[in-house]
Amino acid sequence: MKKNVFALVSSLAVLGTALAGCGGGQQASNQPPAEQQSGNGQSQTPAAPAPAEKKPQVLRLNLHSEPPTADPGLAEDTTSGAIILATFDGLTRIGADDKPHEAAAESWTVSDDKLTYTFKIRDHKWSNGDPVTAHDFEYAWKRALDPKTASNYAYQLYYIKNGEKANKGEAKLDDVGVKALDDKTLEVKLENPTPFFLELLAFRTYFPVNPKVVQGNDKWAGEANTHVGNGPFKIETWEHKSKLVLVKNDNYWDKDNVKLDRIEFAMVEDENTELSMFENGELDWAGSPTSSLPTDAIPALKDSGKMVTKPIAGTYWYKFNTEKPPFNNVKIRKAFTYAIDRQGLIDNILQTGQLPATGAVPPSMVLNPNGYFKDKDIDTAKKLLEEGMKELGISKLPPITLSYNTSEGHKKIAEAIQDQWKKNLGVEVKLENKEWKVYLEDLHQGKFQIGRMGWLGDFNDPINFLELYKDKDGGNNDTRWENPKFKELLNQSALESDLDKRKKILADAEQVLMDDMPIMPIYFYTQSWVQDPKVKGVQMTGLGDVDWKTAYIE
Amino acid sequence: MIRYLGKRIIFMLISLFLIVTATFFIMKAVPGGPFTSEKNVPDEIKAALEAKYKLNLPLHEQYFDYLKGVITWDLGPSFTEKSSTVNEMINRGFPVSAHLGAQALLLAVFGGIILGVIAALKHNKWQDYSAMVLAVLGLSVPGFILASFYQYFFSIKWGLLPIAKWEGFEYTILPSLALAASPMAFIARLTRSNMIEVLGQDYIKTAKAKGLHTFTITVKHAIRNALLPVITYLGPLIANILTGAFVIERIFGVPGLGREFVLSITNRDYTVIMGTTVFYSIILVVMILIVDIAYTLVDPRIKLADAGRE
Numbered sequence: 001m002k003k004n005v006f007a008l009v010s011s012l013a014v015l016g017t018a019l020a021g022c023g024g025g026q027q028a029s030n031q032p033p034a035e036q037q038s039g040n041g042q043s044q045t046p047a048a049p050a051p052a053e054k055k056p057q058v059l060r061l062n063l064h065s066e067p068p069t070a071d072p073g074l075a076e077d078t079t080s081g082a083i084i085l086a087t088f089d090g091l092t093r094i095g096a097d098d099k100p101h102e103a104a105a106e107s108w109t110v111s112d113d114k115l116t117y118t119f120k121i122r123d124h125k126w127s128n129g130d131p132v133t134a135h136d137f138e139y140a141w142k143r144a145l146d147p148k149t150a151s152n153y154a155y156q157l158y159y160i161k162n163g164e165k166a167n168k169g170e171a172k173l174d175d176v177g178v179k180a181l182d183d184k185t186l187e188v189k190l191e192n193p194t195p196f197f198l199e200l201l202a203f204r205t206y207f208p209v210n211p212k213v214v215q216g217n218d219k220w221a222g223e224a225n226t227h228v229g230n231g232p233f234k235i236e237t238w239e240h241k242s243k244l245v246l247v248k249n250d251n252y253w254d255k256d257n258v259k260l261d262r263i264e265f266a267m268v269e270d271e272n273t274e275l276s277m278f279e280n281g282e283l284d285w286a287g288s289p290t291s292s293l294p295t296d297a298i299p300a301l302k303d304s305g306k307m308v309t310k311p312i313a314g315t316y317w318y319k320f321n322t323e324k325p326p327f328n329n330v331k332i333r334k335a336f337t338y339a340i341d342r343q344g345l346i347d348n349i350l351q352t353g354q355l356p357a358t359g360a361v362p363p364s365m366v367l368n369p370n371g372y373f374k375d376k377d378i379d380t381a382k383k384l385l386e387e388g389m390k391e392l393g394i395s396k397l398p399p400i401t402l403s404y405n406t407s408e409g410h411k412k413i414a415e416a417i418q419d420q421w422k423k424n425l426g427v428e429v430k431l432e433n434k435e436w437k438v439y440l441e442d443l444h445q446g447k448f449q450i451g452r453m454g455w456l457g458d459f460n461d462p463i464n465f466l467e468l469y470k471d472k473d474g475g476n477n478d479t480r481w482e483n484p485k486f487k488e489l490l491n492q493s494a495l496e497s498d499l500d501k502r503k504k505i506l507a508d509a510e511q512v513l514m515d516d517m518p519i520m521p522i523y524f525y526t527q528s529w530v531q532d533p534k535v536k537g538v539q540m541t542g543l544g545d546v547d548w549k550t551a552y553i554e
Numbered sequence: 555m556i557r558y559l560g561k562r563i564i565f566m567l568i569s570l571f572l573i574v575t576a577t578f579f580i581m582k583a584v585p586g587g588p589f590t591s592e593k594n595v596p597d598e599i600k601a602a603l604e605a606k607y608k609l610n611l612p613l614h615e616q617y618f619d620y621l622k623g624v625i626t627w628d629l630g631p632s633f634t635e636k637s638s639t640v641n642e643m644i645n646r647g648f649p650v651s652a653h654l655g656a657q658a659l660l661l662a663v664f665g666g667i668i669l670g671v672i673a674a675l676k677h678n679k680w681q682d683y684s685a686m687v688l689a690v691l692g693l694s695v696p697g698f699i700l701a702s703f704y705q706y707f708f709s710i711k712w713g714l715l716p717i718a719k720w721e722g723f724e725y726t727i728l729p730s731l732a733l734a735a736s737p738m739a740f741i742a743r744l745t746r747s748n749m750i751e752v753l754g755q756d757y758i759k760t761a762k763a764k765g766l767h768t769f770t771i772t773v774k775h776a777i778r779n780a781l782l783p784v785i786t787y788l789g790p791l792i793a794n795i796l797t798g799a800f801v802i803e804r805i806f807g808v809p810g811l812g813r814e815f816v817l818s819i820t821n822r823d824y825t826v827i828m829g830t831t832v833f834y835s836i837i838l839v840v841m842i843l844i845v846d847i848a849y850t851l852v853d854p855r856i857k858l859a860d861a862g863r864e
Contacts, residue, residue: 066635068634068635068636068637069635069636069637070637071636071637074636076591147598147599147602148602148606149602150599150602150603150605150606151599152589152591152595152599152603154599155595155596155599167596167598167599168596168598169598219637221637222636222637222638223637239809240638240646240809241646241647241809242719242720242721242807242809243719243721266718266719266807267807267809268718268719268806268807269804269807269813270718270804270805270806270807272702272805273705273717273718273805273806273807276705276706276709276710276717276718277717277718279710280709280710280713280717282716282717435586435820436586436820437584437585437586437587437590437820437822438584438585438586440586440590440591440592441585441586441590442585444590444594453592454592455592474594475594475595475596475597476592476593476594
């Protein structure tokens with residue numbers, strides 16, 4: 001029995017070292033590659049193959065991790081999303097102008113009350129040769145809404161009449177407002193006028209699936225030989241956790257505009273390794289959107305001028321718990337928000353061209369381009385802090401803790417902000433980090449004072465950011481804040497079919513949010529990457545999705 | 555022998571049962587679950603998900619279901635990788651990890667023993683010092699640092715070997731070297747100190763006096779006795795190499811099982827946590843048993859328990 005105790009203890013020890021190794025590994029292993037770049041910009045010249053005339057067009061990329069699924073109804077993450085967007089085509093597809101264009105639907109009509117859309121499905125085929133029909137769309141949407149499917153993104157379909165009810169088991173799937181009138185005509189009825197509906201259709205949860213393939217095979221989307229799509233590419237090989245190859249789909253309706261023959265994905269998790277492979281000419285691209293650049297290498301890459309940066313629709317913010325003193329006082333919340341120097345944080349810590357956020361809604365859907373307050377407004381902040389403390393009847397602030405989930409990046413930001421609060425307000429703030437899932441639970445349960453969080457848009461409309469704070473108990477609010485006026489404005493906006501009026505209503509709502517300041521906006525996200533200059537035509541949408549349909553190698 | 559083995563196997567099953575039970579309840583006690591995410595989904599969807607994966611059952615029912623699953627070796631679906639079951643993940647990842655581990659192990663054992671023997675035979679000469687400098691380096695420089703160095707020199711600077719991925723024999727060399735470094739150093743030091751001790755024993759003097767060849771003495775008499783502690787170290791080492799490959803697998807993009815072991819915990823991928831833990835525990839207890847049996851083969855002085863005790 002002694003031996004067995006030894007076995008247990010040593011296995012725990014092994015696990016401990018594995019975990020410790022992982023924590024340390026990510027930081028320490030960043031050093032050698034960073035050193036080799038910060039030398040004097042003498043990075044290896046990529047041994048790019050000489051461009052031959054008739055060479056097949058191959059793009060070599062890295063997926064940071066194995067895509068969990070290539071099933072559009074179930075996918076929840078951007079890695080899966082990228083593969084799905086390459087292998088499927090929705091009714092619409094976002095073009096280079098960031099607007100939705102005809103794709104699987106060749107045309108549509110919208111009723112006057114903006115509640116009924118009728119789509120004419122284009123004559124085209126699945127990658128296995130079956131025709132794509134309106135029934136396939138109806139099947140796919142109802143499948144995603146079926147509670148038995150348990151799709152995490154089913155809420156994307158709540159804009160459809162009875163979508164939410166069906167998903168929550170309060171209505172039958174037959175009552176959902178999507179119906180194939182015949183093979184080529186799809187009629188969709190909505191709950192409310194939804195001005196961004198055509199854009200939503202380009203989102204993966206709205207993609208069709210082939211019922212013949214899906215029925216009776218739970219694993220259809222996990223293997224190359226059973227996966228069927230209607231997009232520009234199809235999966236040729238999928239060696240799990242190791243390699244994925246997409247090839248041009250000859251059944252695609254727009255195949256004349258698809259120039260790439262193959263996309264080969266490696267699956268290397270380590271960002272430093274990925275960058276080395278890129279520098280060595282084994283990859284054509286490193287960094288966003290399918291992975292990220294190692295933070296330590298960013299300054300050197302930036303100086304070398306090779307790094308490309310693009311804003312995406314996302315906001316990095318701190319949330320206040322508005323039920324606990326001192327942040328139950330709006331003036332104190334504002335004092336903390338005004339007192340930080342966002343531009344300094346971006347220039348010195350983040351270094352990848354993020355934009356300072358003085359509002360909740362990112363620039364691609366902006367309601368008020370001037371922001372709602374001044375960055376680094378220290379005098380106002382000091383005054384507000386004093387007034388706020390008077391209102392609360394306290395002469396000294398209680399101990400304050402800023403929480404974030406364990407990560408090098410969040411830590412740097414939190415330390416910088418802690419320092420700024422100390423310098424600009426004279427306030428001491430403690431830092432606390434927790435493992436990601438523990439952190440989320442605590443935040444959702446209100447066990448925090450100030451907590452880090454961010455939001456990346458699902459679709460390019462302000463409502464996506466504002467409705468987070470509509471209900472006190474909403475799943476993504478966490479601040480415990482709600483405001484009847486704010487709620488009322490959001491409800492109005494849902495019924496307003498005039499675009500300009502709607503925008504005005506939403507701007508008023510954002511004003512209410514910023515007057516009450518349950519959140520402290522910090523910056524708007526960007527994506528950064530390095531690429532071989534010969535790669536052209538890769539489309540990055542404002543939401544950070546990537547579309548290789550029109551990509552080519554010069 | 556048979557009796558002894560029977561007893562050992564029963565103990566193995568008991569320890570496995572304890573590991574499964576402890577892991578299961580500790581895992582469930584950690585806050586957060588597989589569906590805790592930044593984008594909090596409506597309660598109804600959460601309920602549907604939990605029903606789908608039977609997480610809505612009372613804990614003891616989940617536990618008994620799980621035990622049944624372990625006995626029939628059906629480890630359930632993965633929460634994170636919706637398209638795979640845990641069995642598939644193990645079947646895919648383990649051969650890769652085993653391949654990498656076996657190569658590293660061979661390197662470590664043979665390299666370590668050779669280094670150790672040379673150092674012992676040339677005690678306090680330059681060969682000894684250089685072998686031990688190597689060993690100290692191997693022990694003290696962490697695997698991931700070595701890995702990055704290898705990548706930098708062998709791949710980027712000299713272009714001899716691929717940086718990462720897992721597509722053929724040349725891809726396996728660097729990760730094996732990185733993984734083998736620390737156990738090789740350990741074995742070298744262990745072998746050296748034991749050899750030095752053994753070489754001072756009377757029976758070695760006797761053998762020398764008999765006029766036996768130095769080679770014969772070293773191989774037949776000295777090494778065999780010096781290897782006992784090394785064998786002791788092999789059991790945990792094998793499990794360690796199979797699980798400890800996490801960082802190396804990550805850096806070299808090796809599609810092994812090592813990383814599932816760690817990532818599943820961050821993802822609260824319950825079934826994968828349990829599956830990998832059970833799987834590795836089995837390997838560990840079996841290895842320890844094999845090591846115990848190997849003792850008797852190497853050293854006739856050691857008898858398995860029970861003999862002559864009745």
